[in-house]
Each structure stands twice: as structure tokens, then as C-alpha cells.
Amino acid sequence: MHRLCGYASTEKGFIRAWLQRLASGMALASTLLLGQTVVAAGIDGVSVTASLLEQTGASIDEPRLEVTAGGKTLSLSRSELLLRSQVITVQKDSAYQRTMQYRAVPISVLLPSAADHASVQFVASDGFVANIAGQDLAGVGQAYLAIEELAHPWPPIDANNPHKTASAGPFYLVWLDPVAGKISNEQWPYQVAKIRVEQPLLQRYPRLAPAQINASAPAMRGLQVFLKNCAVCHKMNGAGDAEIGPDLNLPYNPTQYFQTEFLRKLIRQPSAVRTWKTSLMPGFDVKTISNAELDDLLSYLKAMAKSQKHESVKRQ
Numbered sequence: 001m002h003r004l005c006g007y008a009s010t011e012k013g014f015i016r017a018w019l020q021r022l023a024s025g026m027a028l029a030s031t032l033l034l035g036q037t038v039v040a041a042g043i044d045g046v047s048v049t050a051s052l053l054e055q056t057g058a059s060i061d062e063p064r065l066e067v068t069a070g071g072k073t074l075s076l077s078r079s080e081l082l083l084r085s086q087v088i089t090v091q092k093d094s095a096y097q098r099t100m101q102y103r104a105v106p107i108s109v110l111l112p113s114a115a116d117h118a119s120v121q122f123v124a125s126d127g128f129v130a131n132i133a134g135q136d137l138a139g140v141g142q143a144y145l146a147i148e149e150l151a152h153p154w155p156p157i158d159a160n161n162p163h164k165t166a167s168a169g170p171f172y173l174v175w176l177d178p179v180a181g182k183i184s185n186e187q188w189p190y191q192v193a194k195i196r197v198e199q200p201l202l203q204r205y206p207r208l209a210p211a212q213i214n215a216s217a218p219a220m221r222g223l224q225v226f227l228k229n230c231a232v233c234h235k236m237n238g239a240g241d242a243e244i245g246p247d248l249n250l251p252y253n254p255t256q257y258f259q260t261e262f263l264r265k266l267i268r269q270p271s272a273v274r275t276w277k278t279s280l281m282p283g284f285d286v287k288t289i290s291n292a293e294l295d296d297l298l299s300y301l302k303a304m305a306k307s308q309k310h311e312s313v314k315r316q
């Protein structure tokens, strides 16, 4: 976007020429990302965007979404995405905890080959990173990317938490049938800035797994619970993508400094153990993490405490 910003006050013809260049770039990228049928729509879409800009004088300094697959990156503006959007109703919205209506683009349009990818990464602007299986994105959960319109801003995520007064926009991954798709609350990344096809987290960071000798069956099941629910915010053993919460193994593992029962309580409902206004960690109820899964998660955390030097990771 920064390239266009500089031209904001220059002539419209200039903007049109720039958008035409963007259009040819999109045609190239779209073979990869958007499939044959959307190539034309992409080029069309961009020229419509140009005329929209001219008619409405809309701000061209608008949010953009980066989509990377096969080593190529496409940058899509909000208006380009809106042109491909439809209106959807989300019954049990995760960020807003109520029924919401959105303009949204099906993930199958953004990433037609989603099912072929083991893992797709959604990077939020606040450091939250969800790695979601391509099968889930293409599956019965029905994934859409909701787009916040300039004229219809969404409400704050939590007006009472000074760290959560922004909305879930500009881009937010929502699901029409999260129950059928077994989609957890941590698979609704909001404030999305980038979508990237990536190797699965564990493949990129083998030291997220306990060292062989500590890897009991419950610990390995707990690893999966961790990857789905916790790795979106926490690093572990120095490994992972997220930047929101503390590393849960270095320099020490919470099982080393919390009594087990309080750790259980904290995972179920952090405010039951300690509370302050800007806390960011959500609680996990039994529907999200069953009692058996919580046991597995604790086995995993304990196994990791014994794996702190695993793969030459050193305690600081």
C-alpha cells in the first residue's frame, strides 16, 4: 500500500495506470492462487476498483491482506476482497459471542487448493498465529474471511479491556458450522494481516515435542491439544510462531512453579486464579478441552519440563 499512498494526491489517471499494472501482476499470481475462473474476475475486480476509487474518491490507503502460496505472494486490498464477497450470517461468532452478519469471501475462493495443504497459517497483527489444517479450511466447518467495511465498522472485541478495544477487522476468519467442523475458539483468528501456506508447526519446530524418553502416549496426545489451543499465543521450548503469551518451557515450565490444581484452574479460567484488566488469556471450558484432554495437556507440559535441554535448548 505504501507505494500507492505517495500517489494519493496525484491524478486519477496515474492511479488507473498503477492499478492496471497491479492487474497484470494479479493475473500472474492468480494462476497459482485463485484458479482459472477467478483470473478474469481478478482483472475485472481491479478495474472496477479503479472506477470505484474515481467515483467515490475512497481512501486508497486501505487495509490489505497478503496471501502466500507456492512461494508467491498476492496483496489484496479491502475493496478487491469486497468485490468477491457475499453476505453471510454467523450464528455463534467467537469474537463477539452472538449472531453476526458479515460481508465475506469463501476461503475456497482465496485458496482453492486449501485441502491439499497440510497447514495454512493466519498471522494476526497482534502476534496471534493460528496454523489451521487445510482439510479443516476446506471442510464442513465452512470457512469464510469476513471483511470489515469502512462504512460499517464492527464493535470492539472487549470494550472493557484496554488491549481489546479494536474490532476484529479488517479481516477475520469465521465459520458457518464450527461444531460440524470441530473448530475451536482459537481457530477464529481476527485482525488477520497474512495468510500463508506453511509446513505444519511441528515439522518446522520438532522441539515442540517432548524428547523421546519423555514421550508417553498421554504426553503425545497433550501435544496435539497444545498445538491446537495454546501454540496460537505461546511459544514452547523456544519454538513456535506466536508472540502473545510467555514461553511455556523456558526458562521454566509452569508445572515447575504452579501447583497442578492451580494450573488446571488457570487453564479453565485464568481469572479464577488471578485477575487484572488487560489480561489476554482466554479460559478453556470442558467443551473445548475435555477433562481427559486437560490431563493429557498436563502430561505434555510435565514431559516438556523434563525436555528443556532437548535439542540443545539451554535454560537461561
Ligand code: HEC
Binding pocket: 186, 226, 229, 230, 231, 232, 233, 234, 244, 245, 246, 248, 254, 266, 267, 270, 278, 279, 280, 281, 282, 284, 297
Ligand atoms: C489468546 C492467547 C492465549 C491463548 C490461546 C492461551 N494463552 Fe496462556 N497466556 C496468554 C497470555 C497473554 C498470558 C499472560 C497473562 C495474560 O495476559 O493473561 C498467558 C499466561 C499463561 C500461563 C501463566 C504463565 C505464567 O508464568 O504466569 C499459563 C500457564 C498459560 N498461559 C497456559 C496456557 C495453555 C496451557 C493454553 C492452551 C490451553 C494457553 N495458555 C492458551 C495468552 C494465551
